[in-house]
Amino acid sequence: MQKDQRLLDLAALLLKAAEPVSWREIQEQFPEDYGGTDEAAIRKFERDKADLLELGIPVRYAAGDEDLPAGYLIDRDEFYLPDLKLPPEDLALLYVAGSAALASGAFPYSRDLAHALSKLSFAARAPGASEAAAFAARRLTADAGEPRPEVAQWIEELSRAIALRKRVHLAYLGAERRERTERDVDPYGLFQKGGAWFLAGYCHLREDIRTFHVSRIEALTVNPAAPRTPDFKPRKDFSIAAYATREAWEYDVHAPVRCRVRLDPPIPAEVLASFGPRARTREEGGGAVIEVDATNQEGLLRHVLALGERAEILAPKALRERAREVLSTLARRLA
Amino acid sequence: MTRTARGSGRAAARKAGKPGKAAPAVPAAPAASAPRAAKERPPKARGSHAARTDPRERLRRVLFLVPYAVRHPGIPVKDLARRCGCTEKELVEDLDFLLGVGSPPFAPDDFLDLYVERDRVYVALHQSFSRPPRFTESEAAALAAAAQGLGGEGRERAVEALRDAVPRDRRASFDELVGRIYAGAPPARDSVLGRLQRAIADRHSVKLAYHSASRDAETERVVHPYTLAQRFGHWYLYGHDAARGKALAFRVDRIRDCAALPDRFEAPSEAELARARLFSEPSGEPVRLRLGPQAAPWALSRPGIALAKRTEKGGAVVEIRGAGDEWATRLALSLGGDAEVIAPASARRHFVEAVRRTLARYEPPGS
Numbered sequence: 001m002q003k004d005q006r007l008l009d010l011a012a013l014l015l016k017a018a019e020p021v022s023w024r025e026i027q028e029q030f031p032e033d034y035g036g037t038d039e040a041a042i043r044k045f046e047r048d049k050a051d052l053l054e055l056g057i058p059v060r061y062a063a064g065d066e067d068l069p070a071g072y073l074i075d076r077d078e079f080y081l082p083d084l085k086l087p088p089e090d091l092a093l094l095y096v097a098g099s100a101a102l103a104s105g106a107f108p109y110s111r112d113l114a115h116a117l118s119k120l121s122f123a124a125r126a127p128g129a130s131e132a133a134a135f136a137a138r139r140l141t142a143d144a145g146e147p148r149p150e151v152a153q154w155i156e157e158l159s160r161a162i163a164l165r166k167r168v169h170l171a172y173l174g175a176e177r178r179e180r181t182e183r184d185v186d187p188y189g190l191f192q193k194g195g196a197w198f199l200a201g202y203c204h205l206r207e208d209i210r211t212f213h214v215s216r217i218e219a220l221t222v223n224p225a226a227p228r229t230p231d232f233k234p235r236k237d238f239s240i241a242a243y244a245t246r247e248a249w250e251y252d253v254h255a256p257v258r259c260r261v262r263l264d265p266p267i268p269a270e271v272l273a274s275f276g277p278r279a280r281t282r283e284e285g286g287g288a289v290i291e292v293d294a295t296n297q298e299g300l301l302r303h304v305l306a307l308g309e310r311a312e313i314l315a316p317k318a319l320r321e322r323a324r325e326v327l328s329t330l331a332r333r334l335a
Numbered sequence: 336m337t338r339t340a341r342g343s344g345r346a347a348a349r350k351a352g353k354p355g356k357a358a359p360a361v362p363a364a365p366a367a368s369a370p371r372a373a374k375e376r377p378p379k380a381r382g383s384h385a386a387r388t389d390p391r392e393r394l395r396r397v398l399f400l401v402p403y404a405v406r407h408p409g410i411p412v413k414d415l416a417r418r419c420g421c422t423e424k425e426l427v428e429d430l431d432f433l434l435g436v437g438s439p440p441f442a443p444d445d446f447l448d449l450y451v452e453r454d455r456v457y458v459a460l461h462q463s464f465s466r467p468p469r470f471t472e473s474e475a476a477a478l479a480a481a482a483q484g485l486g487g488e489g490r491e492r493a494v495e496a497l498r499d500a501v502p503r504d505r506r507a508s509f510d511e512l513v514g515r516i517y518a519g520a521p522p523a524r525d526s527v528l529g530r531l532q533r534a535i536a537d538r539h540s541v542k543l544a545y546h547s548a549s550r551d552a553e554t555e556r557v558v559h560p561y562t563l564a565q566r567f568g569h570w571y572l573y574g575h576d577a578a579r580g581k582a583l584a585f586r587v588d589r590i591r592d593c594a595a596l597p598d599r600f601e602a603p604s605e606a607e608l609a610r611a612r613l614f615s616e617p618s619g620e621p622v623r624l625r626l627g628p629q630a631a632p633w634a635l636s637r638p639g640i641a642l643a644k645r646t647e648k649g650g651a652v653v654e655i656r657g658a659g660d661e662w663a664t665r666l667a668l669s670l671g672g673d674a675e676v677i678a679p680a681s682a683r684r685h686f687v688e689a690v691r692r693t694l695a696r697y698e699p700p701g702s
């Protein structure tokens with residue numbers, strides 16, 4: 001029998017049964033599937049159980065007592081998707097957030113996300129507006145003309161590898177040195193910044209944790225050996241959120257240097273926030289002076305330049321001089 | 336019981352049990368017209384297709400399909416296929432497949448029974464598949480990451496509720512996965528995004544204080560918010576602007592303030608949404624930047640930036656659709672002097688002016 005049919009038959013049997021179904025009975029009902037030697041049959045049944053669990057269907061073994069025989073069962077409460085215990089507005093939010101993520105074209109576990117959104121209509125009694133919003137979000141991005149199917153594919157494969165903790169082999173086009181390198185990476189996590197996705201993981205070539213721009217990955221293979229056995233354990237101190245919220249000037253390039261930046265009023269909230277949670281702000285003459293400790297001054301320079309004439313590097317002197325140099329070179333070229 | 340006995344017992348049962356129901360359903364019913372034949376086919380008959388599609392995907396799809404059809408009796412094949420994210424042909428194949436699913440003793444009533452009548456799907460027997468199974472850990476984690484990316488206020492509650500909807504044995508894996516994806520959130524905009532999300536969900540109109548880039552002035556808009564979409568690293572609100580009489584896209588970071596109004600609006604029709612565009616067609620000339628060899632690889636790996644042509648020594652000219660003059664200037668300056676805006680003329684002027692004025696801040700007075 002085909003495996004997908006066997007799994008559903010098994011689920012139907014256990015769902016319908018009034019009491020736990022013994023292993024012997026299961027064997028009798030599925031003679032060619034779980035017949036044969038006991039050991040092989042049990043292994044196959046255990047794999048099927050694991051597959052069902054991966055579909056969200058937990059099969060449980062009950063040890064039995066004077067009232068009930070020992071055997072397998074699917075507890076209906078444990079099987080059916082429950083109503084999410086959330087206020088209706090939160091449910092609607094979840095729906096909108098999920099749809100927008102799916103519509104962005106590349107999101108980790110995007111196939112799972114699509115299934116989750118479908119199921120949510122059961123768990124959330126989703127109001128019509130949310131479904132309409134989901135439809136519109138998908139529609140809006142369907143024709144946005146961003147033909148990068150490989151990014152979506154890498155993200156899908158990386159999210160699987162992260163979940164199963166499988167090592168990946170990358171061909172990566174480094175931006176700094178502009179050369180193609182091949183390396184093994186233990187994928188720790190994915191994060192999004194500025195609309196782009198990054199992989200963080202332990203790089204066996206550089207022997208340290210490294211970040212990879214997903215769209216600069218040219219080829220990717222997930223270690224095909226022993227798909228259910230993890231290849232690595234992420235470092236205990238690793239936190240994807242800490243990695244993702246690092247500012248460009250906090251990349252580890254040189255020893256920390258205290259830098260000061262002046263912002264002219266009016267300062268929009270997002271400009272203030274763009275210096276991150278570790279920046280110190282002092283109000284001055286309606287504007288503000290921001291102080292940060294930079295371990296990559298070049299990153300801070302670019303950030304400040306992008307703010308245009310509203311912002312100015314005050315210190316250190318060398319960085320201020322560098323800003324003047326960049327701008328005057330540009331100005332000469334444009335003249 | 337042997338395999339053959341069971342197999343033929345099934346088929347015989349199906350044949351005996353069916354004629355009364357199947358007969359009227361025949362006209363436009365590919366699924367009901369040959370269900371048993373499909374079941375009798377050896378697995379390889381569907382080989383090429385089955386090899387292409389992940390069998391787990393099919394299982395996940397049908398575990399949603401059956402309860403959805405139970406809840407929406409007589410749903411058109413077309414609509415159900417769309418809900419399931421598959422083609423009509425795949426859906427009909429799924430229905431064929433489902434007719435072979437049942438449980439011992441495989442009497443007629445022990446099988447799933449779905450049929451198509453005049454292009455509509457009905458469920459006669461659902462065999463307890465009346466509600467989808469719990470979220471898998473990756474389904475729940477993907478939703479949790481999405482909620483985090485949008486930064487709504489209810490995020491903590493949502494993650495907790497999603498966790499409870501995962502089978503007990505998989506909750507540890509869920510916790511781990513949630514810690515492996517960071518979809519980012521622009522914290523300063525949380526409140527505007529949060530209010531917009533609620534307004535979309537509740538179908539309330541919103542009053543926006545919006546900085547219009549084309550007029551370089553703040554305007555007040557009353558909008559029926561339809562949805563949010565993220566493009567090129569920016570959030571956009573898409574909604575109907577009452578005063579302008581059409582649906583438009585609004586950059587969320589240009590919304591200075593947002594207030595929900597008491598009145599509710601009707602959900603837009605799917606036909607109206609099918610015409611939705613984030614950027615209106617004649618969005619003007621795309622912005623063009625000339626990039627040096629240092630900046631080119633960085634810029635090209637950012638979403639929404641398209642290569643127009645390669646230049647010598649690894650430089651490039653790139654195009655960006657739907658970007659304003661100010662945005663183009665900021666992008667070029669963020670590339671640290673290795674980029675300049677070259678077109679259209681207005682964007683070029685904006686850039687040249689910005690460089691001149693910013694440089695003035697660093698020059699000693701009178702030099």
